[in-house]
Structure formats: structure tokens, C-alpha cells
Amino acid sequence: MKSVLAGTKVLDFSRIFAGPDAAQTLGDLGADVLKIEDPGKGDGCRSLGTTDPKMMGYGPTFQAFNRNKRSMTLDLKSDEGREIARKLIADADVVISNFRTGTMDKFGLGYEDVRKLNPRLIYCELHAFGDKGPMSHIGANDLQLQAHSGLAAITGDGNGPPNRAGSAIVDLHAGMSLVAGVLAAIIHRDRTGEGQKVTTSLLQSSAHLMGYFYQEYWVTGYVHRAMGTATHLSVPNQAFPTKDGYTVIIAPTQEMYLRCVEALEAPHLLTPPFDTREGRMQNRDALIEVMSEVTRQFTSQEVYERMGRVKVNVAIVQDVAQAANHPQLEAIGGIHHTEIDGEDRRFVASPFTMSETPTAFRTPAPRLGAHTDEVLSSLGYSAEEIAALHQNGAV
Template sequence: MTTSPSADALDGIRVLDLTQVMAGPYCTMLLADLGADVIKIEPPGSGDQVRRSWDAPLPGRDSPAFHALNRNKRSVTLDLRSDAGLADFRRLAAGADVVVENFRPGVAARLGVDYEAVRRIRADVVYASISGFGQYGPYAGRPGYDLIAQGMAGAVSVTGDPGGMPVKCGLPVGDLGAGMLCAVAILGAHTHRLRTGEGQYLETSLYEAVLAMSVWESTELFASGRAPQRLGSAHRMSAPYQVVRTADGYVTVAANNERLWHRLCAALGLGHLTDDERFATNTARMEHRAELIALLEGRLAAESTDECVTRLLDAGVPAGPILDYEQILEHDPHARARGMVEEYDHPVEGRRRVLGFPVKLGRTPARVRRHPPLLGEHNEELLGDA
């Protein structure tokens, strides 16, 4: 139940954003959506690398990717390698509650914008670093890319069909995961500061974000001593819980306990399978997963995805279609009802769409307050009174 909105959740919190590309900008966008005043500090002339990452038929120079990651922020351009740029940064840092950077380890210190430098200006600052592999450890100096992190943190080894080529996750889970985890940690550190007056340094990495998501995979290894393998869409702990082919496409079926297994069989007229020793228990169904899915697909070969979904849902069995992003973002009523497509006005691009905020706060709802900034759009506004 929602009530009348009050001030934004992070109203009055100022964040200096020294990040580029995805993980850092996603972190600071989450904070900005919640009401923080995020000041994006960019190199003069080029700005964030993502501003020019795609060739797209837009009126302005900034790419759709930049728009997707930088709403609700203000932009200033500073040459941090110059004395003047560094002086402006220090003036901004004096009024900042949070600083976020995603340089390769060591770069922030060389530039004079690292935690130790900032805390001399603002003792209670919350300072966050995001990198590929963390600030220490054998891999700390390696380049930080989502693909590399996925491969070295295990995700690629368990993604794809059994016996097939390893495949990365379709979504950049390392980048986005690191951004989300960093935002959570920043809010934790901010809460600690409210209680104690103490700031602190925190850091995370793409590598750790991917590894932290390996909950079932690590469980399988620790329990069995065997490295988890690729299972396609199947689940490590139960069956049937995967994508199944229908007459015109695919359906997801989640019969992951005995009650749902019996409901599934009854709904599809396959009640005899509940007495089959191969499928009598979850362990048995996992051991004979290929045979089980072949039987289910044989039954569903004459039924459309929509018919199958309706049948299973009516029987109380969790199921759903496989939708592409056009179907979801252009036509799906649930995505619209949940506010997952937002619109805003941009001074160059006109009316634009972007994904909405995924958490609904009853009293302090996240919202799109500002368009993604033009490069240096707020130089005069911010540097004049910094």
C-alpha cells in the first residue's frame, strides 16, 4: 500500500561520480533514482566512454547506452591531470557525502582523487571503488571486463547446453551485479555514518559480484566435491524446472516439489508418470531428466505455448512463456503496470524511454527527475559555486 510521497529517499545526499561505462554509472544511477544529487565528473572533450559507444540514429552525439545509465545526474568536465581540474575536484569533494570511482587500482591515487586524498578534505566521506578484480589479490591489476569476470568467476562454465560450448550470460551480470552491490554497501556505510559520524572506504569487483551469485553452484561443489556443469535451462536442485518445447515455441515449467509435480502430471494427462520409478522422487527425476523432458515435450507437441501456460496456471503449476524484449517493453501490460518503462524529455533527443526503477518505495518512490546530462551541462552551475 502506498501513501502520499514525501521527499526523495536520498534527498540531500551528494555523490561525486568518477565512473565510466557500466558498473559504476549503474551504481550511481540507482542512488540518483532514489534522490541523491549525483555529479558526474567527466574528461573534457570526450566524456564518459559510453557517450560515443554506439553509432545510433539520434539527433545528438550521446549514445542510447549513455542515456540508459545516466539519468538523474548532473555533468561537469574536469581535467584531473591539471592543477585547475584537481582544485575544482577538491572544492566539490568538500561538499560530497559519497565518492564513487571505477579506475583500475592505483589510478585514483596517481590522480590525487583516492580515498586518502578525499578524506583529508571530508573526513566522514563514504568512498567506494569498483574494479574488475578488487584492489588487492593476484588479479587486482588485470583489466576489468564483464566477459572476463564471468569467465574467471565461474558463470561461463555453467552457462549453455550440456556438452556445448561455454556461453556467457546474456546479461552483463558482473557489471550490473557489482553496481548493485556497491550501491547497497554505500547505503550501509551511509547508515553507519548517521549513527557514528564515521565515514569509510569500501570496494567491490565484477569478479566478486559474479562469484557471489553462484549460490547453487557453490552449494553443489561444497556438497558433492564435483564442479557444476552446464545444464542449459535446467535447475541444479530440482526437476522439472526448465524450458520445455511446445508446438509453436517454448514454455517455462517450475514443478519443483512433489505437490507441483503431481499437479503437472494431472494437468497434462500424464498421471501414470507419478508411479514411474524413474520419476518417483526429485532425485530420480534429476537423474532421468532427459527422459522426463522428452515425455513432456511429446505431450506438448500438439499444444501452443499460450494454451500450455493457461492449462498449467489453471492447475496451479507455475509456468510462463519465453518473451523477447520487444514483446515485453512494447506490448506486455504487466511491465507497464509495474512502471518498468519510463519516459522523459531530453533537450536534444526529445521524448525518450528508459527502464523504470525496479523497487517500489511507498513513501519515497524513485523517479526520473533529470534527463541524462549533456557533457559539461552543469559546469557553470556547479563549478561557479563549488
């Protein structure tokens, strides 16, 4: 099968989630991704989320973000390490890093240093709050940006402390935003020969996810608050309790609501004031209460089937295990299967599908430094020189 980015060389100095996920998506598109890691410990993500000694250094979270890559160790604090980095950058198409602002410059690997080596280079930086402004000195992870952006304030039931969206959505959205920037830069370079610098930040990613709330606030002054799974825009439009969990029911229009009531066999949900859209909006709490009494009589699966039959939008609130095992993602080709150490292993595919140049799983995540020697050899280092680099800790 053809790949869009076959032959494209990506050099990835980044760690944890956003950068590695962006590089992985480029790898799924066919790029040759070389991951540069600190000798000895490597990407901090390697042991994240695991305490099992067998998995230390090669945990599931690391594997989720690092397929289709080779790994090389390089001590950027050493002269030899930086010299090797410069050679690799001179021959790369894309460089990605997410150090604190200024770190790549300190290594002599900042954009102004390396663009001279390689004017076609697409040089990417992932920042926390950005490289200028009053907060540029603050390092950040996903949670901080969920807090700073206002997302935490509108997440949860609105009664207690703020809540975060349970996954690192700001990180992963920043990663995909960087992919978009890199691909746009490749289009421009293909056409003009000109490289450029592409930057993003957790701040920009979070603002993009929150932009329509900012817009409403800027125009109307309205400040949203947390509403559990509900929305101020319409009702019913939230999770309802069932015998064995919760199921989302969305029936904002009169037609959908009529179908919903029929499917629930609960005609009392049509007595005034619940018989009109306005009545339901004005008596939101009362409606939720009586509807919940009805839904509690069914299992989540029963509510799902009843709504599905009458084309009312519906979804069961699943836990992580149910979600991971649900057959729908598999049915649309959203899961890669591969064998690792004799076991069938599954990985979530990149979130878009291309008919002629499909994304692909070629290799599982690399062991730390597994490709150091082959890369050095391809740069022309002799066996003796490679041994010496290992000896002095540069790789």
C-alpha cells in the same frame, strides 16, 4: 514526495556500467549526482550500442544508466582540473570511481589525500579483481568475471564452448552491492559523523552470485556443469518446446506434477516410470522427450494458461522485445515514463519500491558537460575564469 537522499551530494567519476548504475540508483533515491567526464569524449558508454550518427554521444545504453545526474567535464590530467576536483570532493558526501587501481592516487585524489579535506566523506572504489593479490593488475569487464567465476562454465547446454549470461549481470550486481555499501556508510555517518571507504569489485560481485556453488563444492566436492535451462535438483524444471517457442514448466513435487499432467491432458505422462518423483529423476531424458512431444502441440501462450490455471509455475521464454513490452512490469510501477524531444520514453525503474520515499525519475541523462558552467559558477569561478578554463581545455 519525500526522497531519502535529498541534499546528498554524489560525485561520480566512474564509467560504463557498474559505477554509473550505482550512482543512478542513488540519484533515484534523491541524491544530487554530478557526473565527472573527460572533456571532449566523456563516458565511453555514451556511444555504446549505437552507430546512428544522431545518437552518437547520447545512445540508449548511456541513457539507461545516467538519469537523475548532471554532467561536468574535467581534465584530471590538468592542474586546474584536479584543483576543481578537490574543491568538489571537499563538499561532497559520496565519491565514486572505477579507474584502474592507483589512478585516483596518481591524480592526488586517493582516499588518503582527500579524507583530510573531508573526514565525513564516503569514498567508493569499484575494482576489477581488487586492489591487491596476484590479479590486481588485470583490468576487467563483465565477461571476464563470468569466465573467471565459473559462471560461464555452468551456462549453456554443456556440449560446446562456454557461454556468458547475455547481460552484464556481474557489473550490475556490483553496482547494487556498492549502493548497499554506500547506504550502510550513510547510516553510520548519520549516527557518528564518521566517513569511510567503501570498495567492491567485479570479482566480489561474481563470487556472491556463485557463492552457493562454491559452498557446495567446498563441502561436498561436487562440481556443477551446464544443463541448458534444467537443474540437477528436480525434473520437470526447464524450458519445453512449443508450437511457437519455449515455455518453462516447473513441477518438482508429486502434487504439482499431477496438476501439470492433468492440465496438459496427457495421462501417459503418468505411466511408470514417470508416476513417481524418483522414477522421473531416474528417467530424466526420457521424461523430457515425451513431455516435449506433448508441449509441442500447444502454443507457448496455451501452455502458460493451462499451467497458470492449476498453479504450476510457468513462464514463456520471451525475446527482448516481448519482455520489454510485456504489461506486467508496467502494472507494478516498474517503468518510468517521460518525454524526451517530444517522444514518450520509458525507463526501467530501480528494482525496489518504497511506500513513503519512492524512487523517482527527475531528469533524463545529461548531455556531455551540460552543467559544467553552473557547477563552476557555484564554486565561485567568475565568467572570465570559466572562459579561461574552457580555453585551456581543463573543462
